[in-house]
Amino acid sequence: MLFRLSGLLLLVIALSGCAEPPYSNLDNEQLETMLGRGVPIYDIRRAEEWHQTGVIEGSRLQTFVDGSGRVLPDFLAHLSQTVDKDDPVILICRTGNRTSTLARHLAEQMGYTQVYNVRNGITRWISDGRPVTHL
Numbered sequence: 300m301l302f303r304l305s306g307l308l309l310l311v312i313a314l315s316g317c318a319e320p321p322y323s324n325l326d327n328e329q330l331e332t333m334l335g336r337g338v339p340i341y342d343i344r345r346a347e348e349w350h351q352t353g354v355i356e357g358s359r360l361q362t363f364v365d366g367s368g369r370v371l372p373d374f375l376a377h378l379s380q381t382v383d384k385d386d387p388v389i390l391i392c393r394t395g396n397r398t399s400t401l402a403r404h405l406a407e408q409m410g411y412t413q414v415y416n417v418r419n420g421i422t423r424w425i426s427d428g429r430p431v432t433h434l
Contacts (some may be wrong), residue, residue, distance in 0.1 A: 321406035322414035326426050330417055333389055340389040343397060351373040352421055353431030363397055387413035
């Protein structure tokens, strides 16, 4: 009995690591739908990245981390002034890594309820032949 109980406990612990994130991931089709509904998209890359690849038309440009990976001190304050916690917000970066970290923080630590992460970022958007605006 103890063996079964400990085995069940290990299974529950293992599966808890597979839990769904507290935000939603979007593919390009879902992103287009959300943009069509007027949901704001924040491109959180650095300026040199925007210039290198272009941005999705209508993106709000706000850099999240510097070149060393440090969060810019005014980022979260500025975002919280422009996006209410219950309003939908889409986040995009180069590959979806920075935005998944930010999306998790917004949902878990700051109480945002409708956070959307663009899975695979601007690179997939571009590789799928989607339009960008060059700065």
